[in-house]
Amino acid sequence: xxxxxxxxxxxxxxxxxxxxxxxxxxxxxxxxxxxxxxxxxxxxxxxxxxxxxxxxxxxxxxxxxxxxxxxxxxxxxxxxxxxxxxxxxxxxxxxxxxxxxxxxxxxxxxxxxxxxxxxxxxxxxxxxxxxxxxxxxxxxxxxxxxxxxxxxxxxxxxxxxxxxxxxxxxxxxxxxxxxxxxxxxxxxxxxxxxxxxxxxxxxxxxxxxxxxxxxxxxxxxxxxxxxxxxxxxxxxxxxxxxxxxxxxxxxxxxxxxxxxxxxxx
Amino acid sequence: xxxxxxxxxxxxxxxxxxxxxxxxxxxxxxxxxxxxxxxxxxxxxxxxxxxxxxxxxxxxxxxxxxxxxxxxxxxxxxxxxxxxxxxxxxxxxxxxxxxxxxxxxxxxxxxxxxxxxxxxxxxxxxxxxxxxxxxxxxxxxxxxxxxxxxxxxxxxxxxxxxxxxxxxxxxxxxxxxxxxxxxxxxxxxxxxxxxxxxxxxxxxxxxxxxxxxxxxxxxxxxxxxxxxxxxxxxxxxxxxxxxxxxxxxxxxxxxxxxxxxxxxxxxxxxxxxxxx
Numbered sequence: 123x124x125x126x127x128x129x130x131x132x133x134x135x136x137x138x139x140x141x142x143x144x145x146x147x148x149x150x151x152x153x154x155x156x157x158x159x160x161x162x163x164x165x166x167x168x169x170x171x172x173x174x175x176x177x178x179x180x181x182x183x184x185x186x187x188x189x190x191x192x193x194x195x196x197x198x199x200x201x202x203x204x205x206x207x208x209x210x211x212x213x214x215x216x217x218x219x220x221x222x223x224x225x226x227x228x229x230x231x232x233x234x235x236x237x238x239x240x241x242x243x244x245x246x247x248x249x250x251x252x253x254x255x256x257x258x259x260x261x262x263x264x265x266x267x268x269x270x271x272x273x274x275x276x277x278x279x280x281x282x283x284x285x286x287x288x289x290x291x292x293x294x295x296x297x298x299x300x301x302x303x304x305x306x307x308x309x310x311x312x313x314x315x316x317x318x319x320x321x322x323x324x325x326x327x328x329x330x331x332x333x334x335x336x337x338x339x340x341x342x343x344x345x346x347x348x349x350x351x352x353x354x355x356x357x358x359x360x361x362x363x364x365x366x367x368x369x370x371x372x373x374x375x376x377x378x379x380x381x382x383x384x385x386x387x
Numbered sequence: 388x389x390x391x392x393x394x395x396x397x398x399x400x401x402x403x404x405x406x407x408x409x410x411x412x413x414x415x416x417x418x419x420x421x422x423x424x425x426x427x428x429x430x431x432x433x434x435x436x437x438x439x440x441x442x443x444x445x446x447x448x449x450x451x452x453x454x455x456x457x458x459x460x461x462x463x464x465x466x467x468x469x470x471x472x473x474x475x476x477x478x479x480x481x482x483x484x485x486x487x488x489x490x491x492x493x494x495x496x497x498x499x500x501x502x503x504x505x506x507x508x509x510x511x512x513x514x515x516x517x518x519x520x521x522x523x524x525x526x527x528x529x530x531x532x533x534x535x536x537x538x539x540x541x542x543x544x545x546x547x548x549x550x551x552x553x554x555x556x557x558x559x560x561x562x563x564x565x566x567x568x569x570x571x572x573x574x575x576x577x578x579x580x581x582x583x584x585x586x587x588x589x590x591x592x593x594x595x596x597x598x599x600x601x602x603x604x605x606x607x608x609x610x611x612x613x614x615x616x617x618x619x620x621x622x623x624x625x626x627x628x629x630x631x632x633x634x635x636x637x638x639x640x641x642x643x644x645x646x647x648x649x650x651x652x653x654x655x656x657x658x659x660x661x662x663x
Contacts, residue, residue, distance in 0.1 A: 143571075143572045150582060153582045161597075162591075162592065165596040170447060299425045317440060
């Protein structure tokens with residue numbers, strides 16, 4: 123943990139060397155969230171709602187995912203497929219393996235995409251606004267559960283980044299295919315599940331537990347009935363789903379490392 | 388006589404050169420087949436999610452601002468097909484040559500820098516159109532029964548509008564990239580420009596669903612003509628409207644190209660001063 127802190131501080135100092143470019147980066151990633159959510163909110167005002175959800179209810183889903191994904195994306199940047207592919211190609215992974223320190227902590231500390239702070243802050247803002255405008259959420263026993271939901275989402279996305287990195291061990295080049303699950307999953311979680319076709323919803327509830335991570339918890343927080351009539355304990359699977367995903371990803375990662383062959387530079 | 392002959396020869400050789408650059412750029416981009424297939428699947432998946440949101444918004448009413456469900460699905464298919472063509476996610480190739488210093492050698496070429504890069508970009512756009520654009524439209528046609536232009540004439544104006552959009556989009560990106568001559572932080576600034584492009588071109592959401600005041604403001608900028616115009620013509624507009632749109636596209640293509648030349652001239656003068 124000491125090592126991780128040292129490495130992160132080094133990253134932070136590095137980013138601060140180029141202050142103008144850092145500020146521009148943070149502002150531009152914020153602008154992505156602003157235009158994406160802004161475009162949706164502007165269009166929303168022309169219509170009567172989205173699958174029975176009001177704008178502040180959707181903001182609950184949207185803000186929560188934006189925050190959880192942004193934070194995970196920032197922390198797991200070293201495992202993000204393009205960054206990790208660089209480690210393999212340039213041989214930095216070989217250096218990491220030779221050092222007498224924990225490999226994962228070195229990779230975590232190797233890169234930290236601080237520019238995501240813009241997304242994270244805006245995510246908190248959107249989510250905070252939603253919490254204030256949805257009085258159903260203001261119950262102590264509900265708020266107790268909130269951190270577990272967020273951790274579940276973090277573990278799920280973190281697991282996906284780990285899987286993406288492991289695949290790069292074989293492909294060497296970065297794989298765009300993972301974007302479907304990371305960014306695609308994030309996009310999907312931003313809106314209520316009821317708007318998607320049945321096959322898509324079933325696939326992303328039972329095979330990939332995307333719906334379990336924030337949609338079912340959101341039904342519980344907002345006091346909305348489940349339109350699909352699944353058991354009442356569905357909202358409480360989020361932390362378990364995230365944990366299982368991360369565990370499987372970790373096993374895959376260890377398996378991948380056993381088969382790692384250096385590119386030889 | 389001899390004079391006019393050499394003139395003809397000159398235009399022939401520059402057209403030939405333009406074509407050769409375009410062809411090579413096409414070949415280079417066609418090499419990455421696996422990336423193309425994964426890209427196609429990802430693209431379709433995102434299209435599916437975007438269409439779900441818009442259709443759920445529409446549910447309950449048969450149409451919104453003149454568009455019905457089929458129009459909306461057609462809109463999503465078109466934006467997904469065209470996003471690589473007009474580079475909504477940005478382009479920094481020119482900027483990189485400035486930062487790497489290769490620009491000095493590029494400026495020595497006897498062709499105009501603008502035309503050289505335009506030819507490359509059209510090669511890139513055409514590959515994107517063939518490998519991604521057409522395949523996305525075909526899948527969407529068979530699976531989601533999207534709209535197809537009803538006459539040869541409409542196909543023609545759609546292609547014309549697409550060609551103009553490519554030039555407008557390129558000229559805009561070229562100008563943005565020229566910022567690298569002035570600032571070491573041009574990459575960060577360019578990112579703003581491209582995010583604005585995604586919003587204002589009608590890629591994120593159909594412009595006609597935006598509040599009226601915003602539509603009026605955006606109509607004064609070149610952004611809608613990089614994507615939204617093609618969509619409006621493809622989905623169906625009156626003849627008068629089509630002529631108006633094409634006229635505005637020609638105006639912006641000429642204006643931005645002229646502006647790009649002007650800024651390029653200033654940028655190269657600056658480069659000479661720095662280099663001397």
